[in-house]
Amino acid sequence: MFRGLLGVVVRASFNGSYPRTAGLARLYSRLHSGRLSGEGFEKGVRAQTARLFKLFKVSGVTVFTDGMLRWDDILNPLTGFVEGVKVNGLVRFYDNNFFVRAPVVEGELRLRSDNPVPEWFETAFSLAEEVFGGPEFTLKQPLPGPLTLAEFSVNKYYKGYWSLVEGWREGVLEPLIRELVGRGLKVVEIHEPALTWPGTSKAKLDGATAELGKLIRFCRDLGADVWVLTYFGYLGRVGKYLSRINEAVIGIDPHVKGARKAPHRLVKDYGLKRVMLGYVDARNTKLEEGKKFRSAVKALIRAGAEEVYVGNNAPMDFLPEPVAAKKVRRLGRLTSQYFGGGK
Amino acid sequence: MAWREVKLPALPTTVIGSYPRPKWLREFIKGLKAGRYKEKHAKEAFDDAVVAVVRDHEVAGVDIPSDGEMRRDEMVEYFAERIEGFKFYGPVRVWGNHYFRKPAVVKPLKYRGPMTVDEFLFLRSVAKAEVVKVTITGPYTIADWSFNEYYESKEELAFELARIINREIKALEEAGALYVQVDEPALTTHPDEMEWAVQAINKAVEGVNIKVGLHVCYSDYRVLKPYYDELRVSQFALEFANRGFRDLAVIKGLSKELGFGVIDVHNRRVETPEEVAKAIRKVMRYVEPECLYINPDCGLKLLPRDVARAKLKAMVEGTKIVRKELARRKGLEEVVLRKDLTCP
Ligand SMILES: [Zn+2]
Numbered sequence: 001m002f003r004g005l006l007g008v009v010v011r012a013s014f015n016g017s018y019p020r021t022a023g024l025a026r027l028y029s030r031l032h033s034g035r036l037s038g039e040g041f042e043k044g045v046r047a048q049t050a051r052l053f054k055l056f057k058v059s060g061v062t063v064f065t066d067g068m069l070r071w072d073d074i075l076n077p078l079t080g081f082v083e084g085v086k087v088n089g090l091v092r093f094y095d096n097n098f099f100v101r102a103p104v105v106e107g108e109l110r111l112r113s114d115n116p117v118p119e120w121f122e123t124a125f126s127l128a129e130e131v132f133g134g135p136e137f138t139l140k141q142p143l144p145g146p147l148t149l150a151e152f153s154v155n156k157y158y159k160g161y162w163s164l165v166e167g168w169r170e171g172v173l174e175p176l177i178r179e180l181v182g183r184g185l186k187v188v189e190i191h192e193p194a195l196t197w198p199g200t201s202k203a204k205l206d207g208a209t210a211e212l213g214k215l216i217r218f219c220r221d222l223g224a225d226v227w228v229l230t231y232f233g234y235l236g237r238v239g240k241y242l243s244r245i246n247e248a249v250i251g252i253d254p255h256v257k258g259a260r261k262a263p264h265r266l267v268k269d270y271g272l273k274r275v276m277l278g279y280v281d282a283r284n285t286k287l288e289e290g291k292k293f294r295s296a297v298k299a300l301i302r303a304g305a306e307e308v309y310v311g312n313n314a315p316m317d318f319l320p321e322p323v324a325a326k327k328v329r330r331l332g333r334l335t336s337q338y339f340g341g342g343k
Numbered sequence: 344m345a346w347r348e349v350k351l352p353a354l355p356t357t358v359i360g361s362y363p364r365p366k367w368l369r370e371f372i373k374g375l376k377a378g379r380y381k382e383k384h385a386k387e388a389f390d391d392a393v394v395a396v397v398r399d400h401e402v403a404g405v406d407i408p409s410d411g412e413m414r415r416d417e418m419v420e421y422f423a424e425r426i427e428g429f430k431f432y433g434p435v436r437v438w439g440n441h442y443f444r445k446p447a448v449v450k451p452l453k454y455r456g457p458m459t460v461d462e463f464l465f466l467r468s469v470a471k472a473e474v475v476k477v478t479i480t481g482p483y484t485i486a487d488w489s490f491n492e493y494y495e496s497k498e499e500l501a502f503e504l505a506r507i508i509n510r511e512i513k514a515l516e517e518a519g520a521l522y523v524q525v526d527e528p529a530l531t532t533h534p535d536e537m538e539w540a541v542q543a544i545n546k547a548v549e550g551v552n553i554k555v556g557l558h559v560c561y562s563d564y565r566v567l568k569p570y571y572d573e574l575r576v577s578q579f580a581l582e583f584a585n586r587g588f589r590d591l592a593v594i595k596g597l598s599k600e601l602g603f604g605v606i607d608v609h610n611r612r613v614e615t616p617e618e619v620a621k622a623i624r625k626v627m628r629y630v631e632p633e634c635l636y637i638n639p640d641c642g643l644k645l646l647p648r649d650v651a652r653a654k655l656k657a658m659v660e661g662t663k664i665v666r667k668e669l670a671r672r673k674g675l676e677e678v679v680l681r682k683d684l685t686c687p
Pocket of ligand 1: 528
C-alpha cells in the first residue's frame with residue numbers, strides 16, 4: 001500500500017448513486033409496462049451492476065457502493081418497506097431539478113421483514129468478488145440519515161419532531177444495519193444532506209448530531225465503520241457539533257456556494273481526522289482539474305487529516321451517464337497519479 | 344407591424360403554452376427519428392398538428408391561442424439546440440425513470456438567428472384570433488437547467504442568455520407578434536439568486552414594445568412577491584388550481600395583470616364551469632376584473648388530448664358565467680390588450 005504525504009493514504013471512493021445507463025432505463029420501462037418479468041429485471045440489474053464494478057476496477061476505485069441502481073432516490077424504495085409509511089407525491093430534492101417521493105408517516109415506524117436491501121447487498125457483494133477476483137475492495141451501503149428522513153417526512157403520527165427522528169433511527173435504520181452487518185457489511189454510508197442544508201433550522205443541529213452520534217455508536221458496536229456524507233450545504237454550519245460525529249468519515253462538499261471556509265480550514269479548525277473530499281462535482285459536467293485536485297488534497301493532509309478519501313460530492317444522478325463514467329475514470333487516474341492510492 | 348390595443352372580451356381566456364401532441368404526431372416523430380420518414384415531411388406534419396391544436400383552442404372558445412408548442416420536445420432543450428455553445432451529453436434523470444436532455448454550456452453562447460419567429464408566423468396564419476401567444480423559456484430557467492462548463496458563474500451565463508432572448512423577443516416584435524410569454528418555472532428555486540435573476544429577466548425584455556407576460560409555476564410565490572413591481576413585465580401567469588386556490592392573499596398588492604390558473608394540469612378530473620367561476624369570483628377580491636386573464640395552471644401537454652380539450656371548454660364556460668355577472672354589475676364587457684407594466 002502506498003504511503004503518501006506525511007504517511008497518509010489517499011483513496012478514491014465512489015459514493016451514493018450512479019446514473020442509470022440507457023440500458024438500465026430500458027429495463028425499468030419494460031418492467032413497469034409489464035414487458036419484462038421480475039426475474040428478467042433481476043438478471044439485467046445484475047449485469048448492469050457488474051458492468052459498473054468493472055468500471056471501478058479499471059479506474060482503480062476500490063471503495064464504492066453498488067451505485068444504488070435499484071433505488072429511485074436516496075429514500076426509495078426503502079421507505080416503501082417501512083410499516084407506518086405511505087409513500088407520497090414528488091418533492092424537490094434540495095435545489096436540484098430532481099424529485100423524490102416523500103414518506104407520509106401515519107403510524108409507528110418499523111422496518112418490514114420483506115425489505116430487500118440486505119439481499120441486494122449480498123448480491124452486489126458477490127458480484128464485486130467476481131469482478132475483483134478477491135476481497136480487494138470495500139463495498140459500502142448507502143442509507144439516508146435520520147435527520148434527512150425526518151426532514152422529508154410528512155409527520156402525521158409522532159407527537160414531537162425528535163420522536164420522529166428517533167423513530168427513523170431506532171425503528172428502521174438500526175434494525176436494517178444490524179441485518180446488513182449480519183450479511184457481511186463493513187461500512188455504512190449515511191447520507192445527511194439535511195445536516196448542512198440552509199433550509200434546516202439551526203436549532204435542529206444540536207439534536208440531529210446527538211441522534212447521529214447514537215447511530216454511529218450503534219454501528220461501531222456492531223463492528224461496522226460509518227461515513228456521514230453531507231452535500232449541497234456548508235459543513236461549517238455544523239461546526240461546534242462535529243466532535244459528536246467525527247469518529248465517522250465526514251464527507252465535505254467543496255463545491256458549495258458561499259462556503260466561508262475551505263475544506264482544509266474545516267479540517268484544521270474542527271480537528272477532523274477522517275475525511276471524504278467530494279472533489280468530483282456530481283452537478284457539473286465539467287471535468288476536474290488535476291493540479292487543483294492535488295493541492296486540495298494536500299491541503300487536507302497538511303491540516304491534519306489522517307485518513308483521506310476523494311470522491312463524488314453527491315449522488316451522481318444529476319449527470320448524464322457517459323459523463324459520470326468519465327469522471328469515475330478520471331477520479332481513479334488522478335488519485336493514483338498524485339497519491340498512488342488509486343490504480 | 345406596430346403595436347395596437349386589440350379589443351378582447353373581459354376576462355380574456357388563454358393557454359400557458361404546451362398542448363398534448365396528437366397521437367399520430369407522436370408516431371410520426373418516432374418514425375422520423377428511426378429514419379422511416381424524411382425531414383422534408385416534418386414541416387408538413389408539425390404544421391398540420393398546429394392547425395389541429397389551434398382548432399381545439401378555438402372550438403373550446405379560447406380567446407388567445409398558442410401553437411401548443413408542437414415543434415418543441417422540451418422547453419429548455421428546444422432553445423439549447425438552437426443557440427450556439429450548447430452540447431448534449433445524454434439524458435439526466437428528473438425522477439423515477441423520467442429523464443430530460445440537460446444541455447451543457449461548453450463555449451461562448453451565440454445567437455444564431457430567430458428560433459420562434461417561424462412558429463409565430465405559421466400560428467398567426469392559421470389562427471382566427473388577432474392575438475396569439477408565443478412562449479419563450481426565460482434566461483434564468485435555461486441557466487438553471489443547464490450545466491455551466493464555460494462561464495465564471497451561473498449569473499454570468501443567465502445574463503448572456505438574457506441578451507440572446509432579448510434579440511429573439513425583438514425579432515418576434517419585428518415579425519408582428521403582440522404577446523410573448525417568458526416561462527420561468529425555476530425562478531424561485533434558489534431564493535438567494537432572486538436579485539440577479541430578476542435583473543436577468545428585465546434584461547431579456549429591455550426595449551421591447553409589445554405585451555410580455557411572465558409564467559412561474561409550482562413555486563413559492565412568497566419568494567416572488569417582493570419583486571412584483573421590479574419585474575418589467577405586464578402580466579404574471581401563475582398556477583393556483585393545483586394549490587386549491589389557497590394562498591391567494593400572496594397576490595395582494597400586485598399592481599399588474601394576473602393570468603389566473605384555474606385548471607389543474609396534473610389531474611385528469613375535468614373541472615366544472617361552476618368551479619371555475621367560483622375561483623374567479625374569489626380572485627376578484629384581490630385583482631380588479633379589468634386586470635385579469637384566465638388560463639390553466641401550466642402547459643397541458645401531459646394530459647390526454649380529450650381531457651385537455653374538455654378542461655379548456657370548462658375554463659371558457661366558467662369564465663362566461665362570470666363575464667355575464669360583470670356585464671350586469673359593472674358594465675364591463677371588453678378590455679384591450681395592454682403592454683403597460685402596471686394595472687389598473
Ligand atoms: Zn408552468
